[in-house]
Amino acid sequence: MSAQLEDFVGKPWRKPHFITNPFWRWSLIVITVVYLILAIGSLEVSWQRVYLGLERGWRFIVGFSQPDFESRWSDIYDGMVESVIITITSTVVGIAISIPIALGAASNIAPMPVYLLCRGIISVSRALNEIIVAILLVAIFGFGPLAGFLTLSFATIGFLAKLLAEDIEDMNKSQAEAVRSTGASWLQWVNFGVQPQVMPRLIGLSIYRLDINFRESAVLGLVGAGGIGATLNTAFDRYEFDTVAAILIMIIATVMVLEFLSGYIRARVQ
Amino acid sequence: MPSKINANNVKTWQVRDRNGQLFRWALWMGAAILFYISWMRISDQTTWYFFFDAPRIAADIGGRAFPPRWEYIFSLGKPIWDTFNIATLGTIIALTIAVPVAFLAARNTSPKLPLHPIIVRLIPRFIHNFVKKVTGQDMVSVGIVRPLALLVIVSTRSINSLIWALLLVSIVGPGVFAGLLAISIRSIGFCAKLLYEAIEEIDEHQVEAVKATGASGWQVMVYGIVPQILPAFAGIAVFRWDINIRESTVLGLVGAGGIGLQLQGSLNILAWPQVSLILGVILIAVIIGEFISAKVRAAII
Amino acid sequence: MLKLEKLTKVYKTGDKALSDVDLEVPKGQVIALIGPSGAGKSTLIRCVNRLVTPTSGKAILDGVDITSLGAGGLRRERRRMGMIFQEYALVERLSVMENVLSGRLGYVGFWRSFLRKFPQSDVDEAYRLLDRVGLLHMADKRADELSGGQRQRVGIARALIQNPAVLLVDEPTASLDPKTSRQIMRLICELCEERGLAAIINIHDVNLAMMFVQRVVGLETGRIIFDGTPKQLTPDVLTSIYGEEDWEATIETVDDDDEEGET
Numbered sequence: 001m002s003a004q005l006e007d008f009v010g011k012p013w014r015k016p017h018f019i020t021n022p023f024w025r026w027s028l029i030v031i032t033v034v035y036l037i038l039a040i041g042s043l044e045v046s047w048q049r050v051y052l053g054l055e056r057g058w059r060f061i062v063g064f065s066q067p068d069f070e071s072r073w074s075d076i077y078d079g080m081v082e083s084v085i086i087t088i089t090s091t092v093v094g095i096a097i098s099i100p101i102a103l104g105a106a107s108n109i110a111p112m113p114v115y116l117l118c119r120g121i122i123s124v125s126r127a128l129n130e131i132i133v134a135i136l137l138v139a140i141f142g143f144g145p146l147a148g149f150l151t152l153s154f155a156t157i158g159f160l161a162k163l164l165a166e167d168i169e170d171m172n173k174s175q176a177e178a179v180r181s182t183g184a185s186w187l188q189w190v191n192f193g194v195q196p197q198v199m200p201r202l203i204g205l206s207i208y209r210l211d212i213n214f215r216e217s218a219v220l221g222l223v224g225a226g227g228i229g230a231t232l233n234t235a236f237d238r239y240e241f242d243t244v245a246a247i248l249i250m251i252i253a254t255v256m257v258l259e260f261l262s263g264y265i266r267a268r269v270q
Numbered sequence: 271m272p273s274k275i276n277a278n279n280v281k282t283w284q285v286r287d288r289n290g291q292l293f294r295w296a297l298w299m300g301a302a303i304l305f306y307i308s309w310m311r312i313s314d315q316t317t318w319y320f321f322f323d324a325p326r327i328a329a330d331i332g333g334r335a336f337p338p339r340w341e342y343i344f345s346l347g348k349p350i351w352d353t354f355n356i357a358t359l360g361t362i363i364a365l366t367i368a369v370p371v372a373f374l375a376a377r378n379t380s381p382k383l384p385l386h387p388i389i390v391r392l393i394p395r396f397i398h399n400f401v402k403k404v405t406g407q408d409m410v411s412v413g414i415v416r417p418l419a420l421l422v423i424v425s426t427r428s429i430n431s432l433i434w435a436l437l438l439v440s441i442v443g444p445g446v447f448a449g450l451l452a453i454s455i456r457s458i459g460f461c462a463k464l465l466y467e468a469i470e471e472i473d474e475h476q477v478e479a480v481k482a483t484g485a486s487g488w489q490v491m492v493y494g495i496v497p498q499i500l501p502a503f504a505g506i507a508v509f510r511w512d513i514n515i516r517e518s519t520v521l522g523l524v525g526a527g528g529i530g531l532q533l534q535g536s537l538n539i540l541a542w543p544q545v546s547l548i549l550g551v552i553l554i555a556v557i558i559g560e561f562i563s564a565k566v567r568a569a570i571i
Numbered sequence: 572m573l574k575l576e577k578l579t580k581v582y583k584t585g586d587k588a589l590s591d592v593d594l595e596v597p598k599g600q601v602i603a604l605i606g607p608s609g610a611g612k613s614t615l616i617r618c619v620n621r622l623v624t625p626t627s628g629k630a631i632l633d634g635v636d637i638t639s640l641g642a643g644g645l646r647r648e649r650r651r652m653g654m655i656f657q658e659y660a661l662v663e664r665l666s667v668m669e670n671v672l673s674g675r676l677g678y679v680g681f682w683r684s685f686l687r688k689f690p691q692s693d694v695d696e697a698y699r700l701l702d703r704v705g706l707l708h709m710a711d712k713r714a715d716e717l718s719g720g721q722r723q724r725v726g727i728a729r730a731l732i733q734n735p736a737v738l739l740v741d742e743p744t745a746s747l748d749p750k751t752s753r754q755i756m757r758l759i760c761e762l763c764e765e766r767g768l769a770a771i772i773n774i775h776d777v778n779l780a781m782m783f784v785q786r787v788v789g790l791e792t793g794r795i796i797f798d799g800t801p802k803q804l805t806p807d808v809l810t811s812i813y814g815e816e817d818w819e820a821t822i823e824t825v826d827d828d829d830e831e832g833e834t
Contacts, residue, residue: 049443255428479660484649484677
C-alpha cells in the first residue's frame with residue numbers, strides 16, 4: 001500500500017460539486033428558491049374561474065372527436081387558401097432577398113461596410129416578433145394578406161440569411177480558392193466556388209422555413225394580417241369548439257405533411 | 271456522360287441529360303406559375319392606393335409615436351415581471367413534462383409495451399395493414415407508447431402559443447395563468463422533440479458497459495444515459511427560454527397576461543407614444559434574453 | 572468455472588454468428604480468443620453476460636445457467652462477470668471515480684447510487700484499484716480528459732470492483748498504440764493471476780496474444796477450429812483461421828521485451 005493511497009483510504013468520497021465555490025453555490029440556490037416563491041406567489045389564479053372553464057375545456061376536447069368542417073366550410077376554405085398563399089409568396093420573396101443579404105453577411109466574402117449593414121438588417125429582423133411586425137404593418141398598409149405577406153418575408157430574411165451566412169463562413173476554403181485561382185470573376189467565383197457548397201443547406205433551410213411560415217401564417221389573422229387565424233379567432237369568440245377543432249386538425253395535418261416533406265427532401269439533397 | 275450531337279455533328283458537353291433538363295425546367299415553370307397565381311390573389315385583395323399611400327401613413331404614425339411617453343415606464347413594472355415569469359416558469363413546467371415524454375418517444379428508451387390482444391382485435395383491419403406497410407412490423411410489436419408520445423409532441427408543437435393562449439383564455443379566463451399554461455404546453459413538444467433526438471444519438475457502448483455491471487434499468491438511465499444528454503438538455507432549456515421570452519411579450523394581445531396587454535390597450539386608444547415605449551422595452555427584453563442564453567450556451571459547450 | 576454448451580446465436584438478419592460452441596474455462600485460466608473480424612468473437616462474450624441473447628445453448632457460470640435467468644437473476648449474475656470494452660466505453664461525462672464506482676451498481680440500491688452515496692468499503696476499494704492501475708491522482712478528473720491507455724485502466728478498475736469470477740475482455744487494445752497495448756495486456760493478465768480470475772480475451776493481434784496467455788482458442792465463422800497452447804499455433808493453423816498469408820514472421824517475433832514505465 002503506497003503512502004499516497006493511505007491518504008485516501010478510509011476517507012469518504014463525494015462527487016465534486018458543479019459549482020466549486022460554496023458561496024456562489026449557495027447564493028445561486030437561495031436566489032432560485034426566493035425567485036420561485038415570489039413568482040409563484042404573484043400568480044393570481046382564480047380557481048373558481050378555472051373550475052367554471054373546465055366545462056369549456058371538455059367541450060374543446062370533445063370537439064376533436066366530432067370536428068365540424070361543414071357549417072363554416074367556406075370561411076375555413078378561404079382562410080386556409082389565404083394562409084397557403086401567404087406562405088408560398090413570403091417564402092419565395094424572403095429567400096430571394098435573403099441570398100444577397102447572406103452573401104453580404106458572410107465575413108469571408110463581403111467587405112466590412114457591407115458586412116455590418118447586412119448583419120444589422122438580420123439583427124433587426126430577428127429581434128422583432130412576427131406578431132408585432134404584423135401589427136405595425138397592418139397599421140401602415142391596412143388589413144389583408146399583403147401585411148401578412150410582408151411580415152413573413154421580413155421574418156424569413158432574419159432566419160435564412162443568418163443561417164446561410166454562417167454556412168458560407170464555414171465552407172471549405174480550398175475549394176473556393178481553387179476556383180478563384182482559375183481567374184474567375186467574382187460572380188463566377190460565387191457560382192462555381194461557393195454555390196455548390198451551400199446549395200444543399202439552402203434547399204433544406206428554405207423548406208424548413210416554408211414549414212415555419214405556414215405555422216406563423218396561422219396566427220397572423222389574429223391581428224388582421226390575413227389567413228386562417230381570423231377564422232379561428234371568430235370561432236373562439238363564438239365558442240364554436242367543433243369548428244375550432246376542425247381548423248386545428250387542418251393546421252396540424254398541413255404542418256405534419258410539410259414536416260414529412262421537408263425531412264424527405266432534406267434527406268435527399270444532403 | 272451527358273452530351274448531345276449538335277448541327278455540325280460535334281459532341282457538345284452538357285451538365286445534365288435531356289430528361290433531367292426537362293424535369294428541372296418543368297419544376298421551375300410550375301413553381302413560377304404557382305407563385306404568380308398566389309401573388310395575384312394577394313394583389314386582388316389589396317387596395318393598392320393604400321399601399322402607395324403607406325410612406326405617408328408610416329411617417330404620420332412615426333411622427334405621433336415620438337418622443338415616447340417616458341413616464342409610462344413606471345406602469346410597466348408589473349407587466350414586465352409577469353412576462354418574465356410566464357417565460358421562466360413556463361419553461362420549467364414544460365421541461366418537467368418534456369423529459370418523460372422524450373424518454374417515451376426515443377426509439378432506444380421507449381418501453382416496448384405490446385398491445386393487448388383484445389384491443390388489437392378491436393382495431394379495424396385497414397389500420398393494421400397500413401401500420402404494417404409503413405413500419406414493416408406487426409401492429410402488436412410496434413407498441414403503443416411511442417406513437418402516443420409522438421402524438422403529444424406533434425400536437426403541442428404544431429400549434430402556435432398564441433392559439434394555445436386564445437384557447438386557454440376561454441377556458442381558465444384572461445390573465446397570467448392562461449399565458450403560463452399556453453407557453454408551457456407549446457414548449458413541451460418543442461423540448462421533447464429536441465431531447466428525444468439527443469437521446470437517440472447517445473453512444474450505446476457506454477450504456478452497454480453500465481448494463482454489464484449488473485445495474486438495474488433506472489441505474490442504467492442515471493449512469494449511462496443521463497450524463498450523455500445533460501449538455502443537450504441544458505442547451506435546449508436556455509434556447510427555449512429565449513424563445514419563450516419573445517413569445518410571452520405578445521400573449522397579452524389575446525388577453526393572456528404580460529406586457530402585451532398594455533400594448534393592446536395602447537393600440538386600441540391609438541396612444542402611439544406609449545406603443546413606441548412598449549416596443550422599445552420589448553426589444554430590450556428580447557436582446558437581454560438572447561444575450562443571456564448565448565452566454566449560458568457558450569459556457570455549457 | 573465457466574462452461575459454454577452448444578452456444579448458438581442467429582441474428583434477426585439470418586446471419587449465424589455462433590454455431591454450437593463448446594468451451595470450458597477453468598477457474599483462474601486466461602484464454603485468448605482469436606479470429607478474423609466477423610468470426611463471432613464479440614458475439615461470443617456478449618452471449619455469456621447476455622448483452623446479446625443467445626438463440627440456443629447454455630452458458631454456465633459456477634453451476635448457474637445464465638441463459639435461463641430472469642431479469643433479477645441476470646443482474647445478480649452480471650455482477651460476477653466483469654467486462655472490458657474495445658473503445659473503453661467509459662461514461663465520458665462522469666468522473667473517473669464515478670466510472671469506477673459504477674462497477675458496484677449491481678450491489679447498491681437505486682437511491683444510494685443516484686445520490687452517489689456508496690458504502691465506505693466500496694470507496695476504499697475504488698481507491699485501492701485506482702492506485703493499482705496507477706491513476707489515483709486522477710480520481711476526480713472527468714473521463715474524457717484521459718488518454719486512451721488511461722481510460723482503459725479505468726475500464727479495468729471498473730470491471731474489477733465488481734469482484735467478478737470471470738473477466739470478459741473485448742479487444743482491449745484495438746484502439747491503443749503498440750506500447751500501451753502491451754502494458755494493458757500485461758496489467759490484465761497480472762490482475763487475473765493476483766485474483767485467480769478466469770478471463771476470455773478477444774484479441775485480433777495474434778502476436779500480442781501469444782506473448783501473454785497459455786491457451787489460445789481460434790474462432791472462424793462461429794466455430795471453434797483451434798484450441799491449444801501458443802506453441803501449437805503453427806502457420807497451418809493460422810492459415811485455417813485467417814486464410815492464406817506468410818505467418819512465419821508473425822510467430823518468430825514473439826519475444827517478450829519487458830519495458831516498464833507507465834503512460
